[in-house]
Amino acid sequence: xxxxxxxxxxxxxxxxxxxxxxxxxxxxxxxxxxxxxxxxxxxxxxxxxxxxxxxxxxxxxxxxxxxxxxxxxxxxxxxxxxxxxxxxxxxxxxxxxxxxxxxxxxxxxxxxxxxxxxxxxxxxxxxxxxxxxxxxxxxxxxxxxxxxxxxxxxx
Amino acid sequence: xxxxxxxxxxxxxxxxxxxxxxxxxxxxxxxxxxxxxxxxxxxxxxxxxxxxxxxxxxxxxxxxxxxxxxxxxxxxxxxxxxxxxxxxxxxxxxxxxxxxxxx
Numbered sequence: 001x002x003x004x005x006x007x008x009x010x011x012x013x014x015x016x017x018x019x020x021x022x023x024x025x026x027x028x029x030x031x032x033x034x035x036x037x038x039x040x041x042x043x044x045x046x047x048x049x050x051x052x053x054x055x056x057x058x059x060x061x062x063x064x065x066x067x068x069x070x071x072x073x074x075x076x077x078x079x080x081x082x083x084x085x086x087x088x089x090x091x092x093x094x095x096x097x098x099x100x101x102x103x104x105x106x107x108x109x110x111x112x113x114x115x116x117x118x119x120x121x122x123x124x125x126x127x128x129x130x131x132x133x134x135x136x137x138x139x140x141x142x143x144x145x146x147x148x149x150x151x152x153x154x155x
Numbered sequence: 156x157x158x159x160x161x162x163x164x165x166x167x168x169x170x171x172x173x174x175x176x177x178x179x180x181x182x183x184x185x186x187x188x189x190x191x192x193x194x195x196x197x198x199x200x201x202x203x204x205x206x207x208x209x210x211x212x213x214x215x216x217x218x219x220x221x222x223x224x225x226x227x228x229x230x231x232x233x234x235x236x237x238x239x240x241x242x243x244x245x246x247x248x249x250x251x252x253x254x255x256x257x258x
Contacts, residue, residue, distance in 0.1 A: 019176035026206075044206070044237055051208040055175040109182065109217035113209040113245055120244055 001124050001140050005077025009035065013071040017058045017086070025071060026050040032073055033080050036143040045121035046080065046141060052114040053084035053137045060104065061088025061135055079123075079142045087134035094127050156181060158188055164196040165189060169204045173211035181214055186221065195227035198254075202233035212245040219250050230254050 011032055015021045026047040033046055050071070057069045072083040091097045097104075098119075103112035119125050122139040129135040156177075157168040165188055170177050188194060197218050201207075219229045231242065232254045242248055 019174075019179070022174050022176050023172055041237075047206060048208050048241070051174050051206075051210075055208065055210060059175065109213040111209045111213040111216055111245065113212055117209050117244070 007074050007076045010074035014068050017062045017067050017069050022054050025054045038143045049118045049121045052117050057086035061086035079140050082139045085136040090131040091129040092131050094129050160192045165194040166198040168200045173207040175210040178210040178214045197229045199231045201238045207241050
């Protein structure tokens with residue numbers, strides 16, 4: 001993952017894998033990223049990506065049993081970096097899991113679009129997983145990229 | 156969550172956030188009404204909704220599967236720009252129509 005600039009701020013969250021904490025997680029990350037002066041759309045993109053990763057940890061990683069989800073977020077240069085980690089069952093075939101519409105839980109009516117959404121809304125996505133050990137989803141998004149262009153044009 | 160049944164049409168007034176946490180309740184209640192009231196048409200009303208992730212797409216696809224066999228349809232109303240982006244990206248527009256009212 002591309003890392004340019006100094007790390008200027010960092011935060012970590014540990015929380016129980018209750019589905020009600022999905023909203024808590026995305027709102028907290030959204031609040032953290034405001035220092036990058038993001039657009040409304042950039043905040044929405046990050047909230048969606050966080051929600052997808054945390055939901056995956058809760059229903060796939062921990063299979064709805066109660067454990068801790070760990071989020072680390074930091075700001076480096078103009079980018080927001082995120083790591084969402086669980087110590088759950090892990091993913092046997094990450095490549096397969098990342099295919100659009102692939103789901104191991106069709107009975108739960110999962111759309112199979114979680115990773116597709118994360119990929120679409122963030123600039124970079126990496127998934128590290130080991131069966132029996134857990135999964136870490138790493139994401140990066142550059143904030144404020146479109147805005148400079150727009151300002152230049154308006155001048 | 157609010158639901159309204161008019162003949163064989165069910166309107167689901169979606170909450171502010173449609174995520175995995177809320178999706179479970181929407182599915183449960185909607186399916187109960189679809190079966191009991193013989194629903195064929197489902198309208199998802201996004202008037203209050205500002206956030207939706209792929210769990211919401213799962214809700215729409217699942218309800219579509221339930222009514223599609225009986226020739227039913229699913230519609231979306233009061234979608235903001237963000238919701239239209241999510242719906243378009245997911246490909247769910249192939250099975251659902253968006254009703255755009257005149258402004």
